[in-house]
Amino acid sequence: MNGAESLVHTLLAAGVDTCFANPGTSEMHFVAALDRIPGMRCVLALQENTVTGAADGYARMTDRPAATLLHCGPGLANGLANLHNGRRAGTHIVNCVGDQATYHRPLDAPLTADTEGFARAVSSWVRSSAHAGDVGRDAAAAVQAAQTEGGGIATLILPSDTCWDEGGVVGAPLPRPTPAALDPHAVQQAAQALRSGAPSLLLLGGRALREEALALAAAICAATGARMLAQTSNGRMQRGAGRHRIERVPYAVDAAVAELSDLSHLVLVGSVRPVGFFAYPGKPSRMEPDTCATHVLSRPQQDPLAALRALAESLGAAPVPVPATARPAPATGAVTSEAVAQTLAALLPDDAIVVDESVSFGRAFSAHSQGAARHDWLQLTGGAIGDGLPLATGAAIACPGRRVVTLQADGSGMYTLQALWTQARERLDVTTVILANRKYQILLGEYRNVGANPGRTAMDMMDLGNPDLDWISLAKGMGVEGARAASMEQLNDLLSQANARPGPFLIELAC
């Protein structure tokens, strides 16, 4: 058995059965091993940021890692931005990067780069295998590391000689890491703060945003008068009919500061202290008042469900019913952010997955989506635009039978449009709505905050309208059918049709 074969056997034995790939010459022995050994679903993407973003989407929906297969340092570099987003989402990825042979690397051949250096900033675990005999052991350790509570990106670098040399040994699966233990004192402290009656907030992140955890949090709030909010950006949030509603800390600094201005106690559950996405002159970086006390009920590396259970028990908080919400009707009239959000909520299929990289135009979605059918809501977590189409691709691979609806800003969508091809190739049930405002609208807003009206040069860097992007042609070029909507009525029709048919469909919405 060569090293490559030991890798594939080890991954399969550890339950990793999906591989998002964009291989190169140095990975041919891995490709050959994948070809010989049945059991791994291999999904090709045409650029590496789709590989990594899809692996992230897969893990967000399954809570377990897929593998990637990337080509040397530059191939990894192309996928770093979505590994960054995945890291912020607490994702799980076994990130396999082929590389120059151990003895060839010192000769600095043209493609040689600082693979480990690139990996380190986005990975929680990095190892470069030294011998074929180590690959299986290293792969088992990578799968274990990737399953860490709160997120694990385990980058396993595989020099090509470690794959073609004989002497591979299948690594025995290692147990999923036990989450860091809860601190009983933290539970007591949080309970005491919430019992004080002073304005308090439960700030939820990670798996605390799933249905069962939300119910516990709602019970705690009902028992204590505390409020609950989610972090601004979340890897996955369960929402819609039958689920307790939660809003998010606003993105805009002023709104976030206003929202938290009364707080005496901030209780973190799988979340971190709120911080502005960016700094602005004269505005604070932190959102809560200086006088607010912060209590860590659970860190992202701890089990948030266990933490909420312990807190609810300590407080004697009884379950509370989910308030009924009515599903809105599809909107008509002008194409506005509100109208689009309403229509999406109205027409969302049951148990859909919403991938949201809508940036500026989609901010109204949150307010309307509580009335939608139950769904999972996946957001851009790390601010590195270009993860919507890849995330949708991976989520659809992870969840056959569930519709994926992607709200995709046009500027961000152009970063990783190659993902549409993979959606066509794999016949994935993805409806993509391109919110085509033909500008970097968020930047125009930020620019006006700088206190200036954009002139010609500034607009040259923020306007996408010269020439107009034609998303129907772009989709067609990659085998995805599409149609244009210029009114809410057209959007309603197209969305209903798209969600009901198998395979991908793209709607370009002029807005």
Added chain:
Amino acid sequence: MNGAESLVHTLLAAGVDTCFANPGTSEMHFVAALDRIPGMRCVLALQENTVTGAADGYARMTDRPAATLLHCGPGLANGLANLHNGRRAGTHIVNCVGDQATYHRPLDAPLTADTEGFARAVSSWVRSSAHAGDVGRDAAAAVQAAQTEGGGIATLILPSDTCWDEGGVVGAPLPRPTPAALDPHAVQQAAQALRSGAPSLLLLGGRALREEALALAAAICAATGARMLAQTSNGRMQRGAGRHRIERVPYAVDAAVAELSDLSHLVLVGSVRPVGFFAYPGKPSRMEPDTCATHVLSRPQQDPLAALRALAESLGAAPVPVPATARPAPATGAVTSEAVAQTLAALLPDDAIVVDESVSFGRAFSAHSQGAARHDWLQLTGGAIGDGLPLATGAAIACPGRRVVTLQADGSGMYTLQALWTQARERLDVTTVILANRKYQILLGEYRNVGANPGRTAMDMMDLGNPDLDWISLAKGMGVEGARAASMEQLNDLLSQANARPGPFLIELAC
């Protein structure tokens, strides 16, 4: 004056007047400064690997740096692969990366990443400005560093408060760095080796591949019986009618070893010792025989023209005439690699710029292009696929009035297809020929070298034909007109038309 304004003034004063940009929120003050201060040509690209690849193409054609404007660590990450290629090409770039404010960075906001860590592996110079008052001085140092002989990628990281704070000071332009001095002993040693009569090779790289240097090298070869070759991958080579011909060290290991098997002396001129692009089981990493002596006439950081002049003088080598070559006629009949090369050579406009990311299908171009009109030939240097369309974009910005002809493999082209939009927006005179074989052909060849025939899973990772990419639609989606050619006659017609009209045009050649 704020820091951002001091940056723009400093760049302009130092002769940097072109900025390839994909800015974000943290760069809005720079965008505002660029808007207020006239003189900088700002070119927007829709993904950062086009930004960096275009900056590389610009520098290859002008021998001076453009600036980039990138958004935080993840924006830089998206552009790393073409910075890697640029580094291997010996390019010159002032790589400006906006980042979180100095006081905001420790709070680890979602977009915060290891910007310096990402930069270090591809940069020859990295600095993060600490105060607005430092930005001008740092920018002047960056421009100087970027102009280093043999290549300089100077990454200047600009926290957002260094741009909005007042106190900016324009940096005085610093002199272009003097190349490392030639070693007279190295000239003597090389002359002695070449005079020995034993089989000798001049291996040329960098600026040694320009017209004047090639003439000197040809004179040296004529005087001594030595041969000359270029490195396998070169940033820019001057070629065609009226120029001395040079071939390259073959890409394939066996062919390269055979080509160099007789050598007693290897003389490096702005080049490095040949090394295989990848290692293969049972094949050598080095190309020349163990018994061959290596002599470094000039390192990439030294002036190759001065080195060749000194060597020619030492040898008393007299100029030799350029052998006449006939321009081939356009090819007819079947679409083959040879036929395409012949047609390209036949129809190339005078003083064109050929950007070559043709990978497997374009390997015949070199043999035919000597008969073409004089041209500059820009290659993929670092093996990180996806630089053809961006390089062409930057070269066209650098050289208005000269036609750019891009030979673009389809698989590689998909990495950075966004560059077509910038070509449309800037109305660049670029003819793109997509060599659409609908597979990663080079990988299929490598796979067979592994000793296996690809099965279904392997083909799933190397075949681009399910669904077929439709490049005419992709180009149309970004505002570039295109047409399909399925025969040499159609290619000949389309190429003639495309090269004669202003603006970009794309030809999808089925092959």
